[in-house]
Amino acid sequence: MAEQDEGKERRKIKAAAKMKEIMTSYYIDAKTAGQTGKKVAWITSGGPVEPLIAMDIIPVYPENHGAMIGASKMGVELCRKAEEMGYSSDLCSYARSDIGCAPINGGPIGGLPEPDMLVCCNNICGTVLKWYEVQARYFNIPLFILDTPFTHVDFSAEAKKYVKSQILEYIEFLENATGKRFDYDRMQEVGKLSLEGQRLWQAVLDMAVNRPSPLSAFDAFFHLALIVTLRGTRQTVDYYKILLEEMQERVAQQIGAVAEEKYRLLWDNLPIWYRMKWLSEKFASAGACLVADTYTTAWCGSMKYIKEDDFIETMAEGYSRIYLNIGVDQMAEQVIAMAEKYNVDGIVMHSNRSCKPYSFGQYDIQRIVGEKMGIPTLMIEADMVDERSFSESQVETRIEAFIEVLQGKK
Amino acid sequence: MKLSEELLLIAKDPYGYAETLKAEKKIVGTLCSYTPEEIIIATGAHPFRLFGSGQKARLADAHLQSYCCSLARGVLEDALSGRLDFLEGIVFAHTCDTMQRLSDICRINKDGFFHLDLILPAKLNTESARSYFRDVLEIFRKDLGAKLGVEIADSDLRKAISAMNRIRKSFTRIYELINKNPSIINGEELYILNRAAMIMDKKRLADLVEDAVVQLSSDSREAPDAGAPLPKRIFLEGGVCNYPDIYNIIEEAGGAIAGDNLCTGFRYFNGPVDEDNPDPLMAIADRYMKRIVCPAKHAGIADRGERLVEMVVEKRAQGVIFFFLKFCDPHAFDYPYLQQVLEKAGIPSLMLEVDDPLQAGGQLQTRVEAFIEMI
Ligand code: SF4
Ligand code: SF4
Numbered sequence: 001m002a003e004q005d006e007g008k009e010r011r012k013i014k015a016a017a018k019m020k021e022i023m024t025s026y027y028i029d030a031k032t033a034g035q036t037g038k039k040v041a042w043i044t045s046g047g048p049v050e051p052l053i054a055m056d057i058i059p060v061y062p063e064n065h066g067a068m069i070g071a072s073k074m075g076v077e078l079c080r081k082a083e084e085m086g087y088s089s090d091l092c093s094y095a096r097s098d099i100g101c102a103p104i105n106g107g108p109i110g111g112l113p114e115p116d117m118l119v120c121c122n123n124i125c126g127t128v129l130k131w132y133e134v135q136a137r138y139f140n141i142p143l144f145i146l147d148t149p150f151t152h153v154d155f156s157a158e159a160k161k162y163v164k165s166q167i168l169e170y171i172e173f174l175e176n177a178t179g180k181r182f183d184y185d186r187m188q189e190v191g192k193l194s195l196e197g198q199r200l201w202q203a204v205l206d207m208a209v210n211r212p213s214p215l216s217a218f219d220a221f222f223h224l225a226l227i228v229t230l231r232g233t234r235q236t237v238d239y240y241k242i243l244l245e246e247m248q249e250r251v252a253q254q255i256g257a258v259a260e261e262k263y264r265l266l267w268d269n270l271p272i273w274y275r276m277k278w279l280s281e282k283f284a285s286a287g288a289c290l291v292a293d294t295y296t297t298a299w300c301g302s303m304k305y306i307k308e309d310d311f312i313e314t315m316a317e318g319y320s321r322i323y324l325n326i327g328v329d330q331m332a333e334q335v336i337a338m339a340e341k342y343n344v345d346g347i348v349m350h351s352n353r354s355c356k357p358y359s360f361g362q363y364d365i366q367r368i369v370g371e372k373m374g375i376p377t378l379m380i381e382a383d384m385v386d387e388r389s390f391s392e393s394q395v396e397t398r399i400e401a402f403i404e405v406l407q408g409k410k
Numbered sequence: 411m412k413l414s415e416e417l418l419l420i421a422k423d424p425y426g427y428a429e430t431l432k433a434e435k436k437i438v439g440t441l442c443s444y445t446p447e448e449i450i451i452a453t454g455a456h457p458f459r460l461f462g463s464g465q466k467a468r469l470a471d472a473h474l475q476s477y478c479c480s481l482a483r484g485v486l487e488d489a490l491s492g493r494l495d496f497l498e499g500i501v502f503a504h505t506c507d508t509m510q511r512l513s514d515i516c517r518i519n520k521d522g523f524f525h526l527d528l529i530l531p532a533k534l535n536t537e538s539a540r541s542y543f544r545d546v547l548e549i550f551r552k553d554l555g556a557k558l559g560v561e562i563a564d565s566d567l568r569k570a571i572s573a574m575n576r577i578r579k580s581f582t583r584i585y586e587l588i589n590k591n592p593s594i595i596n597g598e599e600l601y602i603l604n605r606a607a608m609i610m611d612k613k614r615l616a617d618l619v620e621d622a623v624v625q626l627s628s629d630s631r632e633a634p635d636a637g638a639p640l641p642k643r644i645f646l647e648g649g650v651c652n653y654p655d656i657y658n659i660i661e662e663a664g665g666a667i668a669g670d671n672l673c674t675g676f677r678y679f680n681g682p683v684d685e686d687n688p689d690p691l692m693a694i695a696d697r698y699m700k701r702i703v704c705p706a707k708h709a710g711i712a713d714r715g716e717r718l719v720e721m722v723v724e725k726r727a728q729g730v731i732f733f734f735l736k737f738c739d740p741h742a743f744d745y746p747y748l749q750q751v752l753e754k755a756g757i758p759s760l761m762l763e764v765d766d767p768l769q770a771g772g773q774l775q776t777r778v779e780a781f782i783e784m785i
Binding site: 092126127359 | 708
């Protein structure tokens with residue numbers, strides 16, 4: 001027993017405490033913005049946050065908050081609240097829990113800091129467009145929409161031109177909202193920090209190519225918060241440096257995320273926030289490590305389109321061509337590339353009732369990957385925040401059957 | 411009114427009709443009223459709206475999870491089963507997340523006809539969106555021309571625009587007449603007219619609806635029995651109505667349709683394309699920029715509410731019935747807000763969320779009856 005505890009202790013990621021600190025002080029800053037005279041903008045997770053940072057506006061992410069609500073198991077209560085307000089239970093549970101939270105300041109941190117403005121980028125879904133309209137009416141504040149045309153096959157020159165012109169409209173929107181001029185030099189710096197942060201985050205995720213993998217997707221879900229919320233700040237760069245070092249150390253010492261890594265798996269779609277612990281223990285006890293996932297990589301996906309010394313000019317394309325804004329076949333290609341890179345034995349797909357753009361097409365991705373790689377897939381039906389769509393016994397049976405398939409293949 | 415046998419047949423058996431029409435024209439499938447039909451017509455081809463035939467989704471279920479709307483599922487089922495093989499191609503106009511993925515899934519899994527995406531802007535209230543809209547139409551004109559082996563001249567576009575405008579004018583007139591006296595047409599007839607309009611040859615359609623206008627203008631039927639109560643005036647708000655039964659249910663409960671803002675109704679005909687604009691593509695884009703938006707598009711945060719109240723007041727409707735498909739996110743998101751706006755304006759409303767096939771009648775009927783009785 002003592003030996004087991006010791007192993008567990010060794011596997012704990014030490015940097016996590018530092019991250020909690022950063023996130024806490026970030027939320028305190030945001031919550032007290034009213035007193036310090038700072039402005040707060042709510043922004044979608046795929047949205048361009050760099051101009052906000054450059055303008056000293058505090059970005060707040062309802063989706064990140066949704067994840068916290070899910071993790072603290074308050075999802076059902078807040079989703080119900082939204083349903084009482086007339087919102088269908090079929091809608092995205094991030095949106096539902098946020099809408100339900102606003103009027104009662106509910107949730108784990110007593111509600112999000114009130115926004116002065118809203119920035120919505122539809123590169124992840126059409127849901128955010130509707131959701132931000134709801135909140136713009138509720139708070140009666142200005143809403144900026146960055147419309148990033150979908151890329152089924154090609155990203156057209158016309159689409160690029162359209163998004164570029166909106167970047168300028170975005171800057172103008174921020175100038176109006178703050179009464180300040182936009183500082184292009186500062187923006188360059190923020191852009192550089194953003195890219196550096198993304199590179200470091202990718203480097204952290206890349207450590208999972210090692211055997212045993214020093215981190216699992218569950219760890220990635222947790223450490224993701226900074227690249228989403230504070231991308232473009234020095235703090236984020238510094239933090240991921242520390243985290244990367246720790247990962248390198250773990251690799252050197254052969255410390256794996258799970259005690260005995262027998263199977264390596266790829267996770268697809270959002271986490272099931274309220275069941276992270278249960279799931280990670282389920283997989284770990286079978287010696288299965290979820291070494292990578294399609295979700296947390298999405299925050300580095302645009303790097304290849306962005307030029308470091310020309311951030312403003314190139315961010316239009318970068319922000320348009322992210323994982324969720326491309327065709328199913330291109331997504332399948334990326335899944336295959338990841339499966340190869342991390343050398344996985346199988347794929348776990350979360351068919352997520354809440355997220356249609358992420359989930360529709362998964363059956364095809366499953367088939368394409370199966371045909372091209374011959375590796376098995378497990379499909380779990382759930383929802384990222386709303387526990388009512390989760391059947392423990394069903395998921396458990398499926399995981400067990402899947403592990404048997406993996407065993408048979410070894 | 412007495413609808414022509416021709417319209418009835420077409421509305422009942424769209425695919426059968428398509429099989430015959432195919433001999434004369436290439437047929438291009440469309441999924442939404444954001445498809446610029448003028449450009450399809452300008453190639454000499456025929457735009458044909460797809461609704462799904464409501465068959466059991468044996469093949470589609472392997473591609474779409476259970477939480478997908480019945481419209482997308484139905485269309486995919488028909489495509490995969492070969493029921494749409496009369497098509498030359500399908501055009502997917504970008505609207506909601508579901509349609510977006512449906513396009514991918516069709517492209518990957520269905521050969522035999524061409525596939526085109528129309529990546530429209532999601533917001534329709536800025537200059538940059540307007541100019542992008544025009545750019546998208548230009549791309550579409552080239553792509554579609556290439557697929558069909560024709561070059562689309564401005565003069566072809568102009569002809570197509572005026573043909574569509576002629577139809578829009580008649581329908582606008584029909585809605586005006588209905589508004590004056592909802593009893594001159596029954597809901598099911600209106601449904602059939604609307605549905606056939608999205609399916610049948612536009613030239614023939616133009617003639618038939620002009621006849622209908624003449625007939626309706628002179629129709630003196632149903633001055634209701636002196637003592638009988640007037641039907642309650644109902645306004646229908648929502649998405650695709652693939653359910654003729656709902657009209658009967660409303661009528662049997664003592665209501666009459668005074669107007670609608672359905673994707674398969676008034677919104678389809680709403681507003682002409684400006685024929686005087688020297689740039690026909692810009693003119694088409696402008697129609698969409700001005701038209702009442704569908705909830706998958708953005709025209710400001712209060713636009714849909716304001717315009718709904720305007721329409722309901724103008725139609726002197728006594729109540730609104732919201733009608734949309736289960737799992738339709740855009741409509742479901744707007745519902746609470748629209749309901750509230752109506753309430754503030756003193757207009758009662760009822761929400762019906764339906765799945766394909768329609769749930770066994772009883773419950774819907776009771777709810778509609780209770781609502782109509784109350785208003
Ligand atoms: S629908 Fe999906 S992408 Fe959109 S907000 Fe919800 S979870 Fe995120
Ligand atoms: S708008 Fe609604 S009904 Fe239409 S395809 Fe999308 S989800 Fe389905």
